[in-house]
Amino acid sequence: MSCWTLLGLPATPDTRTIKRHYAQLLKQTRPDEDPEAFQRLREAYEQALEQAHWLSEEHDDAQACAVDDLRHDLTAQQAPAQLSPAQRVAPLLEGIRIEQLDLRHEQAIEADCALEFELGLLRHCVERPGQSPQLLAWGFETFNWLSAWQRLDLPDYLTDALLQQCRQTLEQSLRNALEQQDDDAFIQAYARRPVHGWLHDLDQRHWFNQCLAQMLLQNPYWSSTVFQAVCAGQGWKAGKDNLCPDTEWNRMLVREQGPAFIASQRVLAMQAPSSPEQRAAYLLLAPISLHRRRAFARRLNEEDWARCRTLSSHLHAYYPQVAAEMPGGTPFFWREWEFAFNAWPMYLAILIACLAGALVRYAPQGNGPGEILGVTLFWGACFAASAALMHWLWQPLAHRAWVRDHALSARLLHRFDPGRNLLLLRDLLPATVLGSALGFVCGPTSTIVYLGMLLGIAGVRHSGFSTRIFWRHSAPWQRRLLIGLGCVLVAAGLVALKLASNYATVTANQGLQQWSERLCAQMPASARECAAPATTDQWYGREDTP
Template identity: 45%
Template structure:
């Protein structure tokens, strides 16, 4: 980086513009806030002034460009010019130093520098020692390099040198070879151009992102890089702030996992415990699903944070989770688990209405109205009871688990088939209400429905995620079961509708509409008034 780049000026700026620009930048770069930036600005300012002073002193002595005009040159000068332009292929550092000394003596060092720059660009694999020599001699890649150097060429060479030191580091991590990485890192410390502040910042950013993006992690590598780059938790940390937080989290990953596994084994008293148990618990998949039905928004927030940490820093742990991902639960957060309550309410109201009101002689229309109204009323009551009891059970989670464990002593403390506060109390209240309105059959139907659904939910299923393809025969079977249930309900309605109705031989229709509607008026059977046997041929007489 040249002094003109630091100052934000072009090389043809005059002394007055340099001083004004320096004064403006000095307001933005204070020595007590950014000592290195201030020193870099000061050095660029002095270098620009020195260059302008030198240009002013030699302005009158400049002649037209005749660098390749050998007229008037001595043999020694011609030889020095030829040495400066000769190919550097196969040249050792000692020979390069001799050629440089001769070029400086004869005033053509800039020609040798341009020749060396072109050689390094064309031979990136073998020119590393020459580049290091040029960094010391010509101050390449710094604010003190010669201004007349081609800027594109020097940037291209810088990219090549960066690739030279970063490729071995990446390849070593890809091979999960910690020894090779440390060896390549030690060799990168020999690059003198990395001592410049701008290049040191770039190297710190590269190393931090390389360690974060690699699947392979080694604490020894991280500790060695921290020692070499000056990374620490203090105020003068050279590692980028955001990357440092993620690096420390990954460095502390074994301790983090141990802490989360310990939380998963402890009683789920807090949201952190419940999130750890959902993701890292040792229970079966159905037990995780049952736990998810009890979680609330705060619990899901901790699940999101824990899943993100596992996804970022613990790919091996994620591979052991259901579906091979830390977000296997993502659809559970959106699903509501109260649907068995409403199914039980509908069935209880339907069956209870038929068994209770049909013997009383109620007609079908009135029966349907009772079923619909009672379903809505009891559904709203069930929703309110569930909300109150579930909030109470979530607030007193451990109490609910202790009561459930005492009621179901054969099960684990948090694996009881039904909870006292969250299941049994709301079920008992709904059974009492349905029994009072419809009779005991409705209460039994409601309790049996919830019990069946609860037992089915506890079955051992193969862990899967929502985005995986489910079993097609299961879908077909459930669809057929729904169709059969619908047919049964319609059949019940048909039977109920036929109760108490008349057939074609009953009622008070005129005789002609009953028997003689298709016979001529002169027919013997239709000429005389109908007798009781004709009116009621097959029915019992009143």
């Protein structure tokens, strides 16, 4: 191979052109990366400078002969001179086929339009990517496109477009195989990479490593067979000589260990909830329904939620296929449950029980709605404060004894609670204590109403009715709006009841009577009937009995 072919230049006496092209080639051929190619380039550069010196001397003689050449047979040379190189190469590129390429290329060289032929073929391949795979392969082999040996005077916009087209074709074939979860198709497409000669360039090898790593990580499907094949082909391995980017390599190692990790988490989810790790695994990976997960989430504390956040982030980052199988297609389906107010059934049941007790006790005595409401609010506030204190003190103790409580409840309540939704120490013991206190202060009716309310709410939760009808299909702001509207309606009802009681008619034996004024107005102060303090007869009088 001549020095001019190696430099990608025609023979020229212009030393400035030689030096400029040599400087451009040095950017692609570095001595520390490919010393042999650099040495060949250096030798070609020195030979070209030496030959340029001799060509410059011959150029002076050629100028002297140019006048004689112009005088030779103007008629014979005028016709071809009228055609530009682009015009001469146009018939050679029209309707070209793979069988004709070698012959047409030779004709282009003879017609002194080899550069125009190469440009036309390159433009044809870029503009018709689906119609010219064989032409493109011939161009890569003949003209060394997208390599260090291609012509330097090729337009950048054409070479860049060709590079993007080749990258997209290679990447799409591999990505389609991954999306179809076809390991054999991916390995076959990957094995054909030597056909793409442009991948031998150092920059393209770096791009291909990055592309493969991101492709494997972004796809929900993961195959150990594909990963091992790519590692063997790309030279990915643990150590200093690893050609895979460090960040992607560590993430791929985590995904490679995914089946063992997910299996261990599923086993952990089947064990007794004795640790935050086990409770987080149960909430996220146990094969249970959504309302059972919600019921379980009501018993978690801050340490459990922290472990849920860690496990969910890990699943979202490294195991998208497992995350897609969770409720809502995301491992963060529980986010609204973490800060939910789960003690509202207890306070609602206390308020309803106090109202029932006040009605039973004071309504038969003729007390108005205002008095009954006042007693209800007083009892409700006292019992709500006591329940909040008991909940704050008892829940941490019950949380520590979760495993024993679970075993004890399963042994004693298996007939009444087959689904094991109730816990003896955590749920039934506080309800029994509060129900007994309500019965002692407000009457047995309050205890019955309180326990009945708790059982009714638990039944609705267990059936998942509210989740299916409203909560599952509504946005968070809609749920908050409904809760706020309910609170406003309750407050408005209480205010209306209080206002109505203030305008009630005074009944018999209520208020001050005028008897003392009428009996004692005209009598002396020493009269026995008007002595202070006034008697009941003086203030209220006597009712006539039939």
